[in-house]
Amino acid sequence: xxxEIESSGQKARSFxxxxxxxxxxxxxxxxxxxxxxxxxxxxxxxxxxxISKGVISYHFAGKDELMEEVVNQVYTAIGxxxxxxxxxxxxxxxxxxxxxxSVTAHMRAHRTQLRALGxxxxxxxxxDGQPHYGIKANExxxxxxxxxxxAGQASGEFRQFxxxxxxxxxSSAVDNMFGYWVTYPDHDLDAHARELADLFERxxxxxxxxxx
Amino acid sequence: xxxEIESSGQKARSFxxxxxxxxxxxxxxxxxxxxxxxxxxxxxxxxxxxISKGVISYHFAGKDELMEEVVNQVYTAIGxxxxxxxxxxxxxxxxxxxxxxSVTAHMRAHRTQLRALGxxxxxxxxxDGQPHYGIKANExxxxxxxxxxxAGQASGEFRQFxxxxxxxxxSSAVDNMFGYWVTYPDHDLDAHARELADLFERxxxxxxxxxx
Amino acid sequence: xxxEIESSGQKARSFxxxxxxxxxxxxxxxxxxxxxxxxxxxxxxxxxxxISKGVISYHFAGKDELMEEVVNQVYTAIGxxxxxxxxxxxxxxxxxxxxxxSVTAHMRAHRTQLRALGxxxxxxxxxDGQPHYGIKANExxxxxxxxxxxAGQASGEFRQFxxxxxxxxxSSAVDNMFGYWVTYPDHDLDAHARELADLFERxxxxxxxxxx
Amino acid sequence: xxxEIESSGQKARSFxxxxxxxxxxxxxxxxxxxxxxxxxxxxxxxxxxxISKGVISYHFAGKDELMEEVVNQVYTAIGxxxxxxxxxxxxxxxxxxxxxxSVTAHMRAHRTQLRALGxxxxxxxxxDGQPHYGIKANExxxxxxxxxxxAGQASGEFRQFxxxxxxxxxSSAVDNMFGYWVTYPDHDLDAHARELADLFERxxxxxxxxxx
DNA sequence: GATGAATGAGGGTTCATTCAT
DNA sequence: CATGAATGAACCCTCATTCAT
Numbered sequence: 001x002x003x004e005i006e007s008s009g010q011k012a013r014s015f016x017x018x019x020x021x022x023x024x025x026x027x028x029x030x031x032x033x034x035x036x037x038x039x040x041x042x043x044x045x046x047x048x049x050x051i052s053k054g055v056i057s058y059h060f061a062g063k064d065e066l067m068e069e070v071v072n073q074v075y076t077a078i079g080x081x082x083x084x085x086x087x088x089x090x091x092x093x094x095x096x097x098x099x100x101x102s103v104t105a106h107m108r109a110h111r112t113q114l115r116a117l118g119x120x121x122x123x124x125x126x127x128d129g130q131p132h133y134g135i136k137a138n139e140x141x142x143x144x145x146x147x148x149x150x151a152g153q154a155s156g157e158f159r160q161f162x163x164x165x166x167x168x169x170x171s172s173a174v175d176n177m178f179g180y181w182v183t184y185p186d187h188d189l190d191a192h193a194r195e196l197a198d199l200f201e202r203x204x205x206x207x208x209x210x211x212x
Numbered sequence: 213x214x215x216e217i218e219s220s221g222q223k224a225r226s227f228x229x230x231x232x233x234x235x236x237x238x239x240x241x242x243x244x245x246x247x248x249x250x251x252x253x254x255x256x257x258x259x260x261x262x263i264s265k266g267v268i269s270y271h272f273a274g275k276d277e278l279m280e281e282v283v284n285q286v287y288t289a290i291g292x293x294x295x296x297x298x299x300x301x302x303x304x305x306x307x308x309x310x311x312x313x314s315v316t317a318h319m320r321a322h323r324t325q326l327r328a329l330g331x332x333x334x335x336x337x338x339x340d341g342q343p344h345y346g347i348k349a350n351e352x353x354x355x356x357x358x359x360x361x362x363a364g365q366a367s368g369e370f371r372q373f374x375x376x377x378x379x380x381x382x383s384s385a386v387d388n389m390f391g392y393w394v395t396y397p398d399h400d401l402d403a404h405a406r407e408l409a410d411l412f413e414r415x416x417x418x419x420x421x422x423x424x
Numbered sequence: 425x426x427x428e429i430e431s432s433g434q435k436a437r438s439f440x441x442x443x444x445x446x447x448x449x450x451x452x453x454x455x456x457x458x459x460x461x462x463x464x465x466x467x468x469x470x471x472x473x474x475i476s477k478g479v480i481s482y483h484f485a486g487k488d489e490l491m492e493e494v495v496n497q498v499y500t501a502i503g504x505x506x507x508x509x510x511x512x513x514x515x516x517x518x519x520x521x522x523x524x525x526s527v528t529a530h531m532r533a534h535r536t537q538l539r540a541l542g543x544x545x546x547x548x549x550x551x552d553g554q555p556h557y558g559i560k561a562n563e564x565x566x567x568x569x570x571x572x573x574x575a576g577q578a579s580g581e582f583r584q585f586x587x588x589x590x591x592x593x594x595s596s597a598v599d600n601m602f603g604y605w606v607t608y609p610d611h612d613l614d615a616h617a618r619e620l621a622d623l624f625e626r627x628x629x630x631x632x633x634x635x636x
Numbered sequence: 637x638x639x640e641i642e643s644s645g646q647k648a649r650s651f652x653x654x655x656x657x658x659x660x661x662x663x664x665x666x667x668x669x670x671x672x673x674x675x676x677x678x679x680x681x682x683x684x685x686x687i688s689k690g691v692i693s694y695h696f697a698g699k700d701e702l703m704e705e706v707v708n709q710v711y712t713a714i715g716x717x718x719x720x721x722x723x724x725x726x727x728x729x730x731x732x733x734x735x736x737x738s739v740t741a742h743m744r745a746h747r748t749q750l751r752a753l754g755x756x757x758x759x760x761x762x763x764d765g766q767p768h769y770g771i772k773a774n775e776x777x778x779x780x781x782x783x784x785x786x787a788g789q790a791s792g793e794f795r796q797f798x799x800x801x802x803x804x805x806x807s808s809a810v811d812n813m814f815g816y817w818v819t820y821p822d823h824d825l826d827a828h829a830r831e832l833a834d835l836f837e838r839x840x841x842x843x844x845x846x847x848x
Numbered sequence: 849g850a851t852g853a854a855t856g857a858g859g860g861t862t863c864a865t866t867c868a869t
Numbered sequence: 870c871a872t873g874a875a876t877g878a879a880c881c882c883t884c885a886t887t888c889a890t
Contacts (some may be wrong), residue, residue: 017855035341042881052855057882059853102252122334129247135395148341165407168392175393176347177377183347195377203415228870253863264872269865382881440874459765462674466860476876481861483874523784546758553671557820589831592816593809600771600808601801607771627839652849677884688851693886695849 003159021069022197023049028070041177064132067120071133074110074117081106092152096204097197099145100174104193107178115182118175142167152204159206170200228342233271233281235261240282245327247333276344279332283345286322286329293318304364308407309358309417314384316405319390327394330387354379364416371418382412445483445493447473452494457539460532461547490555491544493576495557498534498541515574520628521621523569525596528617531602539606542599566591583630594624657695657705659685665708669751673759685797698767703756707769710749715776728788732840733833735781736810740829743814751818754811778803788840795842806836 027049032040043065046053060066087104089095107114124132145167152158173196181189217406239261244252254275258265272278297314319326336344357379364370385408393401451473456464466487470477484490509526514517531538548556569591576582597620605613663685668676678699682689696702721738742766743750744847760768781803788794809832817825 020853036335036337038335039337039341040877043879052858053881054883055854058855063881123246123248123250125250131248132402135391151367161411162403162407165389165404166411168404169408169411170389172384172388173381175382176361176387178348181381190373192377194382195374196381199373199381199415203411207419221884232870254865255863265864266866266874267870270872275864444874450673460759460767462759463761463765467858471704477860478862478877479875482876487860503864532757547672547674549672549674553675555672559815585835586827586831587814589828590835592812592828596714596808596812597805599812600804603771604804615798616801616804619798623797623839624803625803627835631843656849678886679884689885690851690853691849692889694851699885 016165017190020055024051024056025067025070025073028066029074029113029116032070032119033184037119040119045207052129053095064124064194067124067132070116071120074113077110077113080105083153092148092155093205096152096170096200100197100200101193102169103174104177104189107181108189111182118179138168138171141171145170149204156206156209158204159208161204165178166200166204171198220240229271232267236271236278237264237282237285240278241325241328244282244331247310249331252331256375257274264266266398273356276336279336279344282328286325289322289325290315290318304367304369305417307360308364308412309383311360311418312382312409312412313405316389316401319393320401323394326390330391350380353383357382361416366417368421370416371420376406378416385412441483444479448475448480448483448490449494449497452490453498453540456494456543457536461543464543472584488548491548491556494540495544496539501534501537502527502530503511507589515571515626516579517629519572520594520624521570524594524624525578525617527598528601528613531605532613535606538602543605562592562595565595569594572606573628578632580633582628585628590628597624653695656691660687660692660695660702661709664702665710665749665752668706668755669748673755688707700760703768705762706752707756707773710746710753713746713749714739714742717727728784728793728843729837730789730835732788732806735784736806736833736836737829740813740825741812743817744825747818750814754815774804774807777807778817781806785840792842792845794840795844797840802840809836 024045028040031045031048035044041052045066046056056063056066060069082099082102083104086095086098087137089098094143100186121133121137122131141212142164146163149161149163149166153160153163176197177189177192181187181192234262236257240257242310243257243260254268255265257278258268268275268278272281294311294314297317298310300387301310311413333345333349334343338344354376359376361370361373361375361378365372365375389401389404389408393404447451448469452464454468455469455472459468466477466480467488470480480487480490484493506523508520509529510519513522546555552558566588570587571584573585573587573590575585576625577587599617601613601620605611606617616634653837661682664676664681667681667684671680678692679689681702682692690703692699695706707730718735718738722734723730725734757769757773758767762768778800782799785794785797785799785802789796789799813825813828813832817823
């Protein structure tokens with residue numbers, strides 16, 4: 001990415017390697033989003049990518065590593081986007097609205113990726129049958145939201161409430177907005193997001209305080 | 213097959229047959245809740261029930277029919293329970309709170325059944341790879357909630373808001389409360405439900421109107 | 425096996441089960457003996473038996489269990505035969521000769537089984553790469569031979585020598601006689617066995633003692 | 637072998653080429669000795685040598701040629717060593733003892749090589765499933781031992797016995813001594829060898845003749 | 849000379865389903 | 870009614886080999 005001026009021949013193969021991995025990850029995302037986690041066999045992913053089945057095993061240690069790579073890529077991308085958007089916000093109220101709207105914007109732009117992410121989150125299991133991600137993987141999101149709530153409560157913007165419950169609820173509201181939109185593609189996603197922002201603004205605001 | 217005298221196309225089932233079906237459904241629920249949808253093979257379900265694998269095929273047309281029967285039983289039970297509880301409520305505000313609390317009570321009492329229900333909802337697919345249930349299966353719930361919202365808006369209890377978004381959000385909040393509790397069994401489910409009731413009461417209430 | 429007088433219908437299925445297991449074991453023995461351990465895939469074994477690959481998985485927990493069953497059957501059979509033959513012997517010298525000759529007779533009658541046994545002994549490995557049987561599996565044979573040697577030394581028939589070395593040597597001599605015969609089927613197995621008996625009789629005998 | 641300027645169709649190999657082949661052979665020996673023939677994939681051998689998988693295919697026509705090269709190197713080395721040692725011996729009795737002890741000394745010094753040799757001997761198969769080496773590969777050893785026996789019988793040192801049986805037996809005794817030592821590394825290899833020498837000296841000697 | 853990338857066959861295993869008994 | 874036996878497809882993974890670079 002940066003300063004490719006020097007030495008171009010050395011990265012040639014590594015570039016091919018990365019390109020193949022990216023191609024495979026992209027194919028995995030599309031197959032999972034289209035047909036679901038259970039139907040996303042290596043054979044299907046390879047077929048969809050137009051490559052041989054063995055190529056995947058060559059570039060990834062196993063199916064699990066491929067799935068984890070999908071999660072990493074998608075999860076990292078959404079995190080970076082949302083954090084960048086939130087840098088401009090000032091009040092806790094602003095932060096919440098920005099959070100909802102920026103996640104929504106990202107959803108619209110990366111529908112397929114997020115579908116796949118959800119499928120893997122809820123279906124990938126370790127060898128002993130325990131969920132590999134599951135709800136516990138939301139902990140980072142919950143913690144980030146809780147920090148906003150606590151700041152808002154400290155500043156007097158927000159009323160007193162259980163921050164964990166609010167975080168779980170807001171997170172699920174956003175996730176389900178996405179699921180609903182995927183199921184009903186004609187649904188007005190932006191209007192839904194604005195409604196959600198209003199809804200949670202009312203749910204958290206401190207009514208005893210004068211409005212800004 | 214036997215005594216089709218009275219009714220349409222549905223075959224009447226003997227007591228023994230019904231008992232077997234119930235036993236198999238119960239076993240399926242337990243296996244799915246414990247190990248997840250993907251690991252719930254007919255072999256596992258049969259083994260857990262202490263019966264032969266072939267029995268399931270005998271009593272059900274296939275695995276899909278068994279899954280549908282699980283959904284029917286659990287879904288019907290929760291609906292009946294919640295509707296019964298809500299009969300006593302008078303105002304729209306009361307109805308919402310009763311809805312949340314009664315669903316929560318049912319969750320606590322039928323944890324295993326609802327886990328299985330969720331697994332099937334999000335994983336069962338038709339032969340062409342499309343979700344068999346998914347969010348579309350929530351339509352009935354959404355419609356019921358919307359009737360409450362509209363009544364509240366008509367009576368002036370509730371402010372104006374998009375009833376579909378509110379229904380989707382409240383439904384997801386309740387579902388996710390359950391998922392969180394399953395993941396963290398020490399979580400205080402009742403406190404969570406009360407917080408949710410407060411949260412949504414504030415989200416919907418008409419602030420321009422004097423409180424009752 | 426014993427008192428099949430009562431209840432004949434109950435064992436019918438168990439009989440079929442045993443028959444299938446025996447058929448699969450027999451097929452495995454033939455494929456291993458013919459083509460070697462490495463080439464004895466479940467597919468080959470099934471094909472040779474004229475059955476589907478899945479049948480093997482149905483009747484055996486896995487390939488390892490099948491291999492172990494082969495070893496058990498063959499190893500048990502040879503042990504029983506040799507022990508029965510040796511009951512008649514009186515002196516330690518007689519026991520040694522009887523051991524060699526009876527093992528040889530069993531080899532002639534069960535050539536294929538013993539080839540397969542050897543293949544599995546030296547090739548089957550556990551999941552971590554360690555030999556599953558290997559030379560350690562000869563311990564029982566070594567111990568039995570050592571008891572004969574010690575008895576002969578105590579009675580004065582045999583000279584003093586290291587019993588472990590003698591046991592390892594005699595065991596390997598008999599095993600290799602078999603291997604040689606398998607490679608050169610026209611080789612005179614019985615003459616070889618008699619030569620071996622003479623050879624070891626001279627190797628162990630106490631020369632300071634008057635002959636019987 | 638070298639300075640093939642003069643001869644036939646064999647291609648002369650550069651120093652670099654020979655060095656690579658030797659490196660690969662050495663790596664193959666170590667992997668086979670450590671993990672067994674079945675687990676010695678080209679990938680493992682290449683990884684252990686720190687080279688790319690393709691290098692092996694470049695320097696060897698295939699896996700079989702590599703295996704044959706391993707056998708050639710190890711087998712040639714042991715033959716040269718033993719023959720050199722036996723040059724000093726005078727009587728047939730001396731020759732036998734020298735044979736056993738020199739082979740043993742070589743085993744101790746080249747444990748890994750001989751383990752690999754044994755693995756290949758008993759496992760390598762041709763395309764049609766027949767053993768590539770097996771017992772037939774011992775023919776040279778058998779013939780050499782037989783010449784000693786016949787000389788001893790002619791000189792009156794040894795009694796009359798079947799020289800082929802004796803050769804097969806002695807060869808197997810030495811091979812199995814090695815195998816036992818590999819399995820039980822604390823086993824006293826030299827004491828075992830001396831016991832073997834005594835054992836076979838008694839087995840072959842002409843008792844009707846006065847001792848030297 | 850050497851490499852990494854790719855292939856395609858075959859490995860063992862699991863599974864829903866069918867069927868004779 | 871119920872069973873155990875059997876099937877055949879699909880699963881993930883490993884491997885020796887080939888080939889363009």
